[in-house]
Amino acid sequence: MHGTIFTLLKRYVQTQYDHSTWIQLLENSGLTAADFDHKHVYPDEHMYRLVGEAATMTGLSATELHEKFGEYLVPDLMYMYQKLLQPEWTTLDMLEHTEGTMHRQVRSEHAENAPPVLHVTRVGPDELFIDYVSARRMGALAVGIVRGLAKYYDEADVIKVEPTTSENGEEVRIRVRRVKSVG
Numbered sequence: 001m002h003g004t005i006f007t008l009l010k011r012y013v014q015t016q017y018d019h020s021t022w023i024q025l026l027e028n029s030g031l032t033a034a035d036f037d038h039k040h041v042y043p044d045e046h047m048y049r050l051v052g053e054a055a056t057m058t059g060l061s062a063t064e065l066h067e068k069f070g071e072y073l074v075p076d077l078m079y080m081y082q083k084l085l086q087p088e089w090t091t092l093d094m095l096e097h098t099e100g101t102m103h104r105q106v107r108s109e110h111a112e113n114a115p116p117v118l119h120v121t122r123v124g125p126d127e128l129f130i131d132y133v134s135a136r137r138m139g140a141l142a143v144g145i146v147r148g149l150a151k152y153y154d155e156a157d158v159i160k161v162e163p164t165t166s167e168n169g170e171e172v173r174i175r176v177r178r179v180k181s182v183g
């Protein structure tokens, strides 16, 4: 997986917990490389080990951790790929364009990059379905990223994110709706 995701995981642990927690996490995961570099691709296995150990250390489930981490990733991902964003987009438009723009760009940057395939079906102005497909089984990260996007676009109170399948499979369906704000 892309080094950026590892770098952001490191920052997530350092800011939500502290630096010594990160060191402890690396040690528990049997990893020595303290630094990940955004120009390199690292084994997926390292990410699984880090998230698995972090779950043990925090008492949260791996699903919860993936969701929280996904939410945390959004501002940085948006900043890094800001050139590809259109100013008129809000949460649902952004989701509709991720596959054809952001993930497409990521795939073209490095032959080893393999972001998940996101089939997005816009069923109306205020609703869409995301069909996530990836052998990495990180649907919970996708759920977190959608929540993070809603926050980013200041729509956290009106965007409902509902996985309609298990979040842990290779194929995950997520329903995203914009509801009328109350009051």
Ligand code: HEM
Binding pocket: 001, 002, 003, 004, 005, 077, 078, 081, 094, 095, 098, 102, 103, 106, 112, 113, 114, 115, 116, 118, 130, 134, 135, 136, 137, 138, 139, 141, 142, 143, 145, 146, 149
């Ligand atoms: C600004 C928008 C986005 C950018 C720049 C971005 C970029 C990336 C990058 C660089 C990776 C790592 C790929 C690799 O290591 O091969 C990745 C993975 C991932 N992306 Fe995105 N992404 C964006 C939006 C989204 C959205 C909206 C979703 C979900 C709805 C999503 C879901 C995921 C998931 C779940 C992974 C983990 C790998 C996997 O499950 O196979 N991303 N993305």
